[in-house]
Amino acid sequence: xxxxxxxxxxxxxxxxxxxxxxxYEGTSIGLITQATGLGKGSLYNLFPGGKAEMMTTVLTDIKxxxxxxxxxxxxxxxxxxxxxxxxxxxxxxxxxxxxRVCLMGVLATGHQRDQFSETIAHxxxxxxxxxxxxxxxxxxxxxxxxxxxxxxVLQIQGAIILSRALNDPAIFQRTITQLHxxxxxxxxxxx
Amino acid sequence: xxxxxxxxxxxxxxxxxxxxxxxYEGTSIGLITQATGLGKGSLYNLFPGGKAEMMTTVLTDIKxxxxxxxxxxxxxxxxxxxxxxxxxxxxxxxxxxxxRVCLMGVLATGHQRDQFSETIAHxxxxxxxxxxxxxxxxxxxxxxxxxxxxxxVLQIQGAIILSRALNDPAIFQRTITQLHxxxxxxxxxxx
DNA sequence: CTAAATTTGTACCAATCAGTACAAATTTAG
DNA sequence: CTAAATTTGTACTGATTGGTACAAATTTAG
Numbered sequence: 479x480x481x482x483x484x485x486x487x488x489x490x491x492x493x494x495x496x497x498x499x500x501x502y503e504g505t506s507i508g509l510i511t512q513a514t515g516l517g518k519g520s521l522y523n524l525f526p527g528g529k530a531e532m533m534t535t536v537l538t539d540i541k542x543x544x545x546x547x548x549x550x551x552x553x554x555x556x557x558x559x560x561x562x563x564x565x566x567x568x569x570x571x572x573x574x575x576x577x578r579v580c581l582m583g584v585l586a587t588g589h590q591r592d593q594f595s596e597t598i599a600h601x602x603x604x605x606x607x608x609x610x611x612x613x614x615x616x617x618x619x620x621x622x623x624x625x626x627x628x629x630x631v632l633q634i635q636g637a638i639i640l641s642r643a644l645n646d647p648a649i650f651q652r653t654i655t656q657l658h659x660x661x662x663x664x665x666x667x668x669x
Numbered sequence: 670x671x672x673x674x675x676x677x678x679x680x681x682x683x684x685x686x687x688x689x690x691x692x693y694e695g696t697s698i699g700l701i702t703q704a705t706g707l708g709k710g711s712l713y714n715l716f717p718g719g720k721a722e723m724m725t726t727v728l729t730d731i732k733x734x735x736x737x738x739x740x741x742x743x744x745x746x747x748x749x750x751x752x753x754x755x756x757x758x759x760x761x762x763x764x765x766x767x768x769r770v771c772l773m774g775v776l777a778t779g780h781q782r783d784q785f786s787e788t789i790a791h792x793x794x795x796x797x798x799x800x801x802x803x804x805x806x807x808x809x810x811x812x813x814x815x816x817x818x819x820x821x822v823l824q825i826q827g828a829i830i831l832s833r834a835l836n837d838p839a840i841f842q843r844t845i846t847q848l849h850x851x852x853x854x855x856x857x858x859x860x
Numbered sequence: 861c862t863a864a865a866t867t868t869g870t871a872c873c874a875a876t877c878a879g880t881a882c883a884a885a886t887t888t889a890g
Numbered sequence: 891c892t893a894a895a896t897t898t899g900t901a902c903t904g905a906t907t908g909g910t911a912c913a914a915a916t917t918t919a920g
Contacts, residue, residue: 499779499780500694500779500780501692501694501695501779503691503692503694503695504692504694504695504779504780506876506877506878507877507878507879508876508877511899516897516898517897517898517899518879518898518899518900519881519882519896519897519898519899519900520896520897520898522878522879522880523895523896523897524896528878528879529878529879579778579779582834583778583830583834584778584779586830586831586833586834587770587774587775587778587829587830587833588690588691588692588695588770588775589690589691589695591833591834595836598834599834599835599836601834602831602834602835603835625843628831628840628843629824629844629847631827631831632824632827632828632830632831632840632844633820633823633824633827634827635826635827635830635831636822636823636824636825636826636827636828636830637823637827638778639774639777639778639823639826639827639830640777640793640819640822640823640826642777642778642782643773643774643777643782643789643790643792643793644790644793644794645786645790649819649823652816652819653820653823656820697906697907697908698907698908698909699906699907702869707867707868708867708868708869709868709869709870709909710866710867710868710869710870710911710912711866711867711868713908713909713910714865714866714867715866719908719909720908720909861920862919862920863918863919863920864917864918864919864920865916865917865918865919866915866916866917866918867914867915867916867917868912868913868914868915868916869912869913869914869915870911870912870913871910871911871912872909872910872911873908873909873910873911874907874908874909875906875907875908876905876906876907876908877904877905877906877907878903878904878905878906879902879903879904879905880901880902880903881900881901881902881903882898882899882900882901883898883899883900884897884898884899885896885897885898885899886895886896886897886898887894887895887896887897888893888894888895888896889892889893889894889895890891890892890893890894
């Protein structure tokens with residue numbers, strides 16, 4: 479039984495990890511008390527809405543993290559060629575080179591899709607649109623930028639699954655490298 | 670309550686669909702009896718090993734389906750340029766244009782990964798290797814063929830997730846089209 | 861037709877589940 | 891220091907879970 483964390487952010491991070499590992503239905507309150515070190519009474523005091531509220535709070539936290547660490551750098555002024563590399567670096571760290579699943583992606587595969595569908599769709603849409611806008615700023619036509627953004631996001635998702643399935647982080651890393659080559663314009667000298 | 674199917678293959682297909690929808694832990698015996706129309710006693714008579722045996726049988730069935738419909742055409746003699754297109758067509762039908770999840774992929778995201786890890790890894794490895802060999806037969810160097818095969822499989826996985834998350838089969842279709850362009854050599858005239 | 865095989869669905873078991881209630885203990889804030 | 895806030899963990903609830911056992915009913919095979 480770990481010592482209870484006094485840091486709400488850490489509690490949320492632990493909660494998120496349990497949901498990633500066990501999914502929504504597979505996560506029991508018992509698992510959560512064990513992982514967080516919080517008593518059952520505390521959990522319900524903190525999250526009066528129960529398990530659903532825990533998940534909702536975690537998803538909101540993830541959304542916020544992405545806004546801060548992925549979208550904001552892509553939207554920064556002045557736009558620099560390193561912002562996309564920063565996104566890829568941040569993604570690599572966040573998904574632990576593919577060994578850590580994307581909770582939104584996990585939820586998209588199951589029947590809880592309905593329960594959290596708005597949040598899931600919003601997450602992916604925002605990511606894609608933000609990256610699209612970023613690609614347009616380096617003079618890619620909208621249509622192409624959108625498709626490339628979609629491809630980027632789905633490749634990251636697929637790379638997570640495959641590198642977990644084969645227990646091989648190199649797969650994820652190769653994908654990131656390849657995405658980097660596609661997303662960043664060639665140096666003018668190479669032309 | 671549906672009429673019990675007398676066809677074991679149909680029972681397995683229904684079982685597979687329940688597992689896809691609810692995952693391993695989220696699938697209860699009650700759900701299975703409802704979906705298949707079989708009584709509880711029948712289920713345990715057919716699968717004395719219980720739920721784990723049901724899943725194992727389903728996974729074996731999936732593996733067999735892939736061997737028949739995906740790998741065999743890729744391995745056929747003489748090798749024809751349409752074999753890869755056939756694979757992409759079969760994949761599109763099988764995954765219902767991205768709306769039907771890949772059960773092996775789902776299992777790879779959760780903690781049941783350990784329980785079925787061999788089967789999961791074997792499924793993906795076989796797919797990749799079979800496609801690699803097929804690409805080598807059209808004169809792609811092994812290294813490139815392998816990476817392209819990996820990319821194909823992970824893109825399919827990612828496209829499933831994204832098109833489900835955004836409830837948009839067009840995403841899946843675009844991915845398939847793009848993979849087709851990458852996987853099939855350009856007509857010599859285009860060169 | 862008969863015997864074997866299969867199906868059925870209930871009772872039962874022990875375990876687990878999410879959630880509610882709550883008194884006692886502990887911590888925090890002022 | 892005191893009062894408020896938080897934590898704790900148990901008892902309780904009704905429900906669900908996977909699995910076992912099994913007699914009666916039905917189907918199948920020869």
